[in-house]
Amino acid sequence: MFDWSSIPIVFPKIVDGLQMTILIAVLGILAGFIIGVCAGYVRTTKSKALSSIAAFYVWIIRSTPIIVQALYIYFVIPRMLDISFNREIAGILCISINASAYISEIVRGALNEVPKGQWEAGYSLGMNKFQILFHLIFPPAFKSMLPALGNQFIITIKDTAILTVIGVAEMTYQAGQYAATSFNLVESYTLLALFYLVVISILTIVLSALERKMGVDRR
Amino acid sequence: MIQVCSLKKQFNNIMVLDDVNIDFNTKEVTCILGPSGAGKSTFLRCLNLLEEPTAGKILYNGKNTLDENFDVRQLREDVGMVFQHFNLFPLKSVVENVMLALVLVKKMPKKMAREKALEMLKKVGLSDKADVMPHTLSGGQQQRVAIARALAMEPKMLLFDEPTSALDPELVGDVLAVMRNLAKEGMTMIVVTHEMGFAKEVADRILFMADGNVVEDASPDVFFTNPNTQRAQAFLSRFIA
Ligand SMILES: Nc1ncnc2c1ncn2[C@@H]1O[C@H](COP(=O)(O)OP(=O)(O)O)[C@@H](O)[C@H]1O
Ligand SMILES: [Mg+2]
Numbered sequence: 001m002f003d004w005s006s007i008p009i010v011f012p013k014i015v016d017g018l019q020m021t022i023l024i025a026v027l028g029i030l031a032g033f034i035i036g037v038c039a040g041y042v043r044t045t046k047s048k049a050l051s052s053i054a055a056f057y058v059w060i061i062r063s064t065p066i067i068v069q070a071l072y073i074y075f076v077i078p079r080m081l082d083i084s085f086n087r088e089i090a091g092i093l094c095i096s097i098n099a100s101a102y103i104s105e106i107v108r109g110a111l112n113e114v115p116k117g118q119w120e121a122g123y124s125l126g127m128n129k130f131q132i133l134f135h136l137i138f139p140p141a142f143k144s145m146l147p148a149l150g151n152q153f154i155i156t157i158k159d160t161a162i163l164t165v166i167g168v169a170e171m172t173y174q175a176g177q178y179a180a181t182s183f184n185l186v187e188s189y190t191l192l193a194l195f196y197l198v199v200i201s202i203l204t205i206v207l208s209a210l211e212r213k214m215g216v217d218r219r
Numbered sequence: 220m221i222q223v224c225s226l227k228k229q230f231n232n233i234m235v236l237d238d239v240n241i242d243f244n245t246k247e248v249t250c251i252l253g254p255s256g257a258g259k260s261t262f263l264r265c266l267n268l269l270e271e272p273t274a275g276k277i278l279y280n281g282k283n284t285l286d287e288n289f290d291v292r293q294l295r296e297d298v299g300m301v302f303q304h305f306n307l308f309p310l311k312s313v314v315e316n317v318m319l320a321l322v323l324v325k326k327m328p329k330k331m332a333r334e335k336a337l338e339m340l341k342k343v344g345l346s347d348k349a350d351v352m353p354h355t356l357s358g359g360q361q362q363r364v365a366i367a368r369a370l371a372m373e374p375k376m377l378l379f380d381e382p383t384s385a386l387d388p389e390l391v392g393d394v395l396a397v398m399r400n401l402a403k404e405g406m407t408m409i410v411v412t413h414e415m416g417f418a419k420e421v422a423d424r425i426l427f428m429a430d431g432n433v434v435e436d437a438s439p440d441v442f443f444t445n446p447n448t449q450r451a452q453a454f455l456s457r458f459i460a
Contacts, residue, residue: 117306125320126296139310
């Protein structure tokens with residue numbers, strides 16, 4: 001039933017894919033964090049225009065499946081703008097845009113949770129808006145959003161699997177290619193699932209250690 | 220030092236401060252009394268522009284604070300504020316709470332700022348707590364840290380908004396003692412409080428506010444023995460009872 005001899009062949013392929021998966025997930029979450037912080041922050045400010053733009057952006061992303069976003073970014077946008085992306089760039093764009101929408105909601109919630117008294121204390125000491133944001137608002141907000149951010153990172157890693165539809169050579173793509181040509185579907189996909197399990201489990205352990213170290217209280 | 224002229228403040232069509240006119244002088248300790256909802260906090264917050272007045276003028280050393288090119292930040296450096304709920308920075312240690320604005324606003328080197336902060340903590344009786352986190356302190360200790368934090372900026376004036384209202388009764392005394400010392404040293408203070416004993420003993424001047432205005436402006440002797448208005452009489456009778 002289970003063709004053990006296929007394992008040594010598919011294993012290195014999935015390891016190749018793993019590197020791509022991690023590369024895209026890490027770059028995607030970093031870019032997603034930066035965009036998400038900006039989008040989440042402007043939604044807590046009084047600027048109606050910026051806040052509406054950010055809300056519109058979040059609405060679009062949250063209301064369409066990530067697979068459609070991937071297809072759109074890779075096939076439609078290049079055609080409209082008459083440019084071309086390579087698959088990996090399109091993949092990173094897709095992952096970061098998608099993550100940023102969810103992260104912006106996390107950021108918005110965390111920023112709103114910081115008591116208004118922190119702003120008032122900062123202002124009453126003569127601090128300016130940026131000093132207050134960077135020294136008094138972001139640190140506690142970041143601390144309180146750490147569990148949700150970690151969770152988003154886990155979701156993002158799993159989301160990279162859909163990039164297989166635009167041919168990005170991440171883990172799922174590699175396993176799928178091998179399965180299709182060798183017909184060892186059971187072996188390929190079982191090993192693939194095990195890879196995700198191990199990667200996510202390691203990440204989960206690292207994240208909770210990090211949270212403990214930072215004294216985050218998980219509710 | 221501060222002149223308030225025809226100050227009005229509206230929150231969504233509700234007139235919270237209605238034409239307040241009052242002057243504050245250097246080295247004077249003013250206590251503001253009055254029922255809850257009278258507009259005391261709003262008034263105090265207008266003085267350092269945490270609230271933007273709807274109409275009227277506030278002059279600080281003769282300069283209109285509502286002028287476009289008035290330096291609001293400088294005003295806030297000069298006029299410190301102590302809040303009912305302390306508003307300490309929870310992720311910073313006690314001494315860091317006191318140092319932060321010295322470093323960021325006064326651009327003081329860290330080492331100097333720390334020395335200055337320790338000096339301020341000594342003044343409020345908390346030298347031994349410099350390196351602990353604020354949440355490990357009692358309310359009274361936290362409020363004294365907040366006072367040290369404001370004092371570190373060497374303000375010309377301090378605003379207190381019900382500094383002891385959030386404290387357990389047995390912790391009120393330590394905070395009032397610190398404030399009493401400040402008054403003795405000649406600090407200009409405006410204190411919104413319900414501590415009648417403190418007001419009677421320390422204040423040079425009592426303002427009684429009701430319904431968005433200052434309805435009495437008197438010395439403590441006059442105010443506590445012979446208040447002019449019925450509202451003040453009614454207010455006081457509740458405290459004597
Ligand atoms: N930010 C605000 N928005 C709307 N109404 C407010 C706001 N702040 C205060 N008020 C209202 O203004 C009135 C006076 O409040 P406040 O100045 O806090 O009174 P006090 O400090 O004397 O108890 C109250 O009726 C309060 O509900
Ligand atoms: Mg009040």
